[in-house]
Amino acid sequence: MGAIDIVCNLFTPQEVREGRTGLDETFKAQVRMPEAMRGGVPVEDYIARMDRADIDRSLLIAVRAGDLNIKGSFEITYDRVAEVCAAFPDRFSGLAGVDPFRGMQGIYDLDRSVKELGFVGAHLYPHWFGLAPNDRRYYPYYSKCCELDIPIMMQVGHNLVYSRERRLPSVGRPITLDEVAIDFPELKLIGIHIGVPWTDEMISMAWKHENIFIGVDAYAPKHWPQPLVHYLNTYGREKVLFGTDWPVIDPERAVKEIDALGLRPESHRMLMRDNALRVFRLRESGAGAPAAKTPAASAPASHIDEQIRLGVRLPEQGS
Numbered sequence: 001m002g003a004i005d006i007v008c009n010l011f012t013p014q015e016v017r018e019g020r021t022g023l024d025e026t027f028k029a030q031v032r033m034p035e036a037m038r039g040g041v042p043v044e045d046y047i048a049r050m051d052r053a054d055i056d057r058s059l060l061i062a063v064r065a066g067d068l069n070i071k072g073s074f075e076i077t078y079d080r081v082a083e084v085c086a087a088f089p090d091r092f093s094g095l096a097g098v099d100p101f102r103g104m105q106g107i108y109d110l111d112r113s114v115k116e117l118g119f120v121g122a123h124l125y126p127h128w129f130g131l132a133p134n135d136r137r138y139y140p141y142y143s144k145c146c147e148l149d150i151p152i153m154m155q156v157g158h159n160l161v162y163s164r165e166r167r168l169p170s171v172g173r174p175i176t177l178d179e180v181a182i183d184f185p186e187l188k189l190i191g192i193h194i195g196v197p198w199t200d201e202m203i204s205m206a207w208k209h210e211n212i213f214i215g216v217d218a219y220a221p222k223h224w225p226q227p228l229v230h231y232l233n234t235y236g237r238e239k240v241l242f243g244t245d246w247p248v249i250d251p252e253r254a255v256k257e258i259d260a261l262g263l264r265p266e267s268h269r270m271l272m273r274d275n276a277l278r279v280f281r282l283r284e285s286g287a288g289a290p291a292a293k294t295p296a297a298s299a300p301a302s303h304i305d306e307q308i309r310l311g312v313r314l315p316e317q318g319s
Contacts, residue, residue, distance in 0.1 A: 002056035004276035007243030013040035064097030072166030094119035124154040151188035174202035181209040217243030221257035
């Protein structure tokens with residue numbers, strides 16, 4: 001069974017033509033985007049990339065990037081993402097973008113996205129609104145996510161200059177998730193973009209809180225910090241989810257570079273598929289049913305299994 005990519009953007013010729021990507025030509029050159037794809041990639045061509053990378057499903061973001069009253073802000077509408085998901089229901093699921101400045105209409109939109117459009121989670125870009133993740137203006141959305149029983153992902157760490165027309169502040173330090181996780185213990189929070197340059201801080205938050213997870217997208221796997229690779233391969237293997245942030249990272253490249261990391265088979269499976277199925281309750285997990293518990297083995301638990309079971313880091317065996 002193939003992988004689940006939890007962070008994927010619509011980057012078709014239509015989105016590029018309508019200015020709904022937030023990326024200028026300077027940024028595309030900075031991330032070494034091939035010139036042939038800078039004008040956009042049709043959905044069918046992207047599915048072919050997914051097939052070559054053995055990715056079964058991608059989660060498409062209905063982006064809400066900034067207050068639309070401010071120049072440079074943009075969105076990809078919920079209905080546009082729903083249209084693509086309906087055309088390819090076995091390959092895509094939707095994520096509802098959050099804009100804290102839309103008042104109650106934003107809450108109604110989020111409710112509709114799940115109940116009518118079948119979206120499986122919410123998505124937030126804190127830097128586009130200049131508000132850290134623990135700002136109280138997000139709290140109505142967090143409450144609604146709890147009510148709908150969906151996770152919310154948000155970019156943490158610094159952000160780059162995606163467009164010279166609109167330079168944005170880095171407000172998403174991973175430590176700001178601490179307060180949110182305490183106030184909303186039933187809310188699944190996913191810090192995406194690995195938290196650079198505060199990746200250790202992101203790992204700390206995921207280790208401290210059972211409801212905080214890490215999305216490993218937007219950075220080529222061969223450049224992931226070693227502490228992150230160790231975490232997802234050992235005592236944090238149930239807390240990390242694969243993503244690309246397409247078109248920033250090509251899925252074929254991502255999968256090949258992860259394969260080259262030499263992860264343990266179980267850790268690899270959890271990273272690429274199982275954790276996403278469980279956290280987002282995707283249809284492949286059993287139509288939204290909780291993931292089945294693994295029967296207790298008769299053999300003694302491994303050192304890693306024991307750490308996960310107890311929820312603490314144990315000294316290395318033999319030390």
